Amino acid sequence: MNETGTPTGSATGSATGSATGSDGTVDVLTGGDSGAAWLSRYNGALMGVFGTPQRVLVRGSGCHVWDADGNQYLDLLGGIAVNALGHAHPFVTSVISSQLATLGHISNFFTSPTQVALAEKLLALSQAPAGSRVFFTNSGTEALEAAVKLARRNSTAGRSRILALDGAFHGRTMGALALTSKKAYREPFEPLPGGVEHIPFNDIEALLNAVDDTVAALVIEPIQGEAGVRPLSPEYLRAARELTRRHGALLILDEVQTGIARTGRWFAHQAVDGVVPDAMTLAKGLGGGFPIGALITFGEDASSLISAGQHGTTFGGNPVATAAGLATLHALEASDALRHVSEVGAFLRSRLATIEGVTAVRGEGLLIGFDLDGEYAPAAVQAALAAGFIINATGPLTLRLAPPLILTTEQAATFLDALPGILATAKTPAREAIS
Template sequence: MTGTTTASSGRHAAQHPAGDTVEVLTGGNTGAEWLSRYSDALMGVFGTPQRVLVRGSGCNVWDADGKQYLDLLGGIAVNALGHAHPFVTSVISSQLATLGHISNFFTSPTQVALAERLLELSRAPGGSRVFFTNSGAEALEGAFKLARRNSTPERHRIIALDGAFHGRTMGALALTSKKAYREPFEPLPGGVEHLPFDDIDALTAAMDDTVAALVLEPIQGEAGVRPLSPEYLRAARALTREHGALLILDEVQTGVARTGRWFAHQWVDGVVPDAMTLAKGLGGGFPIGALVTFGERVSTLISAGQHGTTFGGNPVATAAGLATLHVLGASGALRHATDVGAYLRRGLADVDGVVAVRGEGLLIGFDLDGDHAPAAVQAALAEGFIINATGPATIRLAPPLILSEEQAATFIDALPAILTTARTSATEATA
C-alpha cells in the first residue's frame, strides 16, 4: 500500500470524477512540470514544495505521478478526519449549493449552532461568546486586541514564552519568539515580552498588575511538541487572576480532539482560560478559526464596530465545523486519538536512534540522535510517509485522528531504515 507507484499518471476519473474535473480545468502534468510552473507563478515564501499532491482519501494522499503516501502530518494538524471524509464533503457541498456567503451583516443557522457547540465543548460559563475567523493567525489578532482592551496606562505588558509560535500576521508575530520570523518585519507591535518556557519562578517574578495578558500554547507545536507542565498552567491561571491579566490559550494546533481532549488545557483540572484561539482541525480541512471568550466581562471587551471580518463565520465554513465536530464526537475520536497516540509513542521510543518522545494524543514530537531530521523527512517521502521536521533533530507527527494502529505500525516498522538513510545523507551533505 504505502509507497507504491500505480500505473496511473495521477488521473482517477472513473473513481474520482471531482478530481477529473479539476484536471480538465488545470490540464494534466507530471510533478516536475507542475513544480516548474509553480516557481514561475507563486511567491517563493515556502521554498520548493516537496511534492505535487492531487488526491486524498482517509489517511492517504497521491501525488501527480501516482505515488501513494501515508499522511502523518495531516496538513499540519488540520485534516482531523483525513482527506475527503464523505460526511464532511457532503455537508460542505450541500451548504455551498444552498447558501455560500452572506457577509457579517447577517447570520446563518450554521454559524449560531457552531458557536453554541464550541461553548458547550469548552465548558464555558454564562456570558461566553465566539468570534469566527478564517485562520489561526486571525484568531490570534483578535486575542491581541482583547489584550489591548484589557490594558490601561498602568497595565500594558503582554507576556508570551520562548519557543512560542502564534502566527505570521503582525500581532501574532509579535507574540512569536523565533528571531528569524520576527526580525525581517520589525518594528512589531510593542509591549510583548518572552519568558523562559515552563519556568514558574520566572513567571512569578514577571507577573504583577502591569500585565494585561499572558498568551500560552498548552503544547508548543512548532518548537518540537513541548507540553507545558500542569503545575505551570495552574500557576498561570492563579497569577493572571490575582493580577487582573487575561489568560489566553492558543489551541490552534492542540484543539479539537487533537490531544485526546476537546482542548488540551482540559487535561489540567481547574484551568479555564479567559480566551482561547482555535483553527486547524476545526473545519476538517476547510479554512475556519475561532476566538472563544469566557465570561461576560471578557466577551464585552471588544464592542460593536471595533473588530470584524468579511469571510469569518460564513455558512460553508461553519457547516464544515459542525460536521467535523459531529463526526469526532459520534465516532469516539478522543479515545481513539489517545489510544493510537500512546501506541505510536511506545513504538517510537523503541526505535534505535530515537532519544526522546513527547506529546499527547496524536500530536507527537520525537528527537533523533543527530541533526538529520530534515534528511529523515526526505527519506520518509521516498518510502511513502509524510512527516515534518521542526528542528535539526526533531520530527513532528500530527496525523488524521482516524489513523489506525495498523497504519501507525507501518511507519514504526519503516523508521529504522529511514533513519539509516537520513544519517548517511546528512553525513554526505557535510562531507
C-alpha cells in the same frame, strides 16, 4: 474507527479516480502535467515564500494522498494538524457541498443557523461559563489577532504588557508575529507592535517574576507545536491561571494546534483541573480541512471587552465554514474520537521510544514530537517521503507527527516498522558530511 471515520447514519463513499482525477476535473481546469512540470509552473507563478514544494498532491482519501505521478503516501502530518478526519471525508464533504448549494456567503450583516449552532457547540465542548461568546475567523493567525485586540482592551494606563513564551509560534500576521519568538520570522518585519515580552518556557520562577499588575495578558500554547511538541507542565498552567487572575491579566490559550480532539481531549488545557482560560484561539482541525478559526471568550468580563464595531471580518463565520465545523465535530463525536486518539497516540509513543536513534518522545494524543541522536531530521523527512510517509521536521533534531485523527493502529505500525530504515538512510549523508 475505520479509515474514513464515518459515523453511523452519515453519508458514505470514498475518493475514486486516478491521480489526475477520473472525472476530468483536474484535466479540464488545469491540465494533466507530471509532478516535475507542475513544479516548474509553480516556480514561475507563485511567490517563493515556501520554497519549492516537496511533491504535487492531487488526490486524498482517508489517511492517504497521491501525487501527480501516481505515488501514494501515508499522511502523518495532516496538513499540519488540520485534516482531523483525513482527506475527502464523505460526511464532511457532503455537508459542505449541500451548504454551498444552499447558501454560501452572506456577510456579517446577517447570521445563519450554522454559525449560531457551531458557536453553541464550541461553548458546550469548552464547558464555558455563562456569558461566554465566540468570534469566528478564517485562520489561526486571525484568531490570534482578535486575541491581541482583546488584550489591548484589557490595558489601562498602568497595565499594558503582553507576555508570551520563548519558543512560541502564534502566526505570521503582525500582531500574531509580535507574540511569536523566532527571530528569523520576526526580524525582517520589525518594528512589530510593541508591548510584547517573551519569558522562559515552562519556568514558574520566571513567570512569578514577570506577572504583576502591569500585565494585560499572558498568551501561551499548552503544547508548543512548532518548537518541537513541547508541553507545558500542569504546574505551570495552574500557576499561570492563578497569577493572571490575581493580577487582573487575561490568560489566553492558543489551542490552534492542540484543540479539536488532537490531544485526546477536546482542548489540551482540559487535562489540568482548574485551568479555565479567559480566552482561547482555535483553527486547524476545527473545519476538517476547510478554513475556519475562532476566538472563544470565557465569561461576561472577557466577552464584554470588545464591543460592536471594534473588530470584524468579511468571510469569518460564513455558512459553509461553520457547516464544515459542525460536520467535523459531529463526525468526531460519533466515532468516539477522544478514546481513539488517546489509544493510537499511546501506541505510537510507546513504540517510538523503543526505536534506535530516537532519544526522546513528547506529546499527547496524536500530536507527537520525537528527537533523534543527530541533526538529520530534515534528511529523515525526505527519506520518509521516498518510503511513502509524510512527516515533518521542526528543527535539525526533531520530527513531528500530527496525522488525521482517524489514523488506525495498523497504519501507524507501517510507519513504525519502516522508521529504522528511514533513519538509517537519513543518517548516511550526515555521517559522510562530517567525514
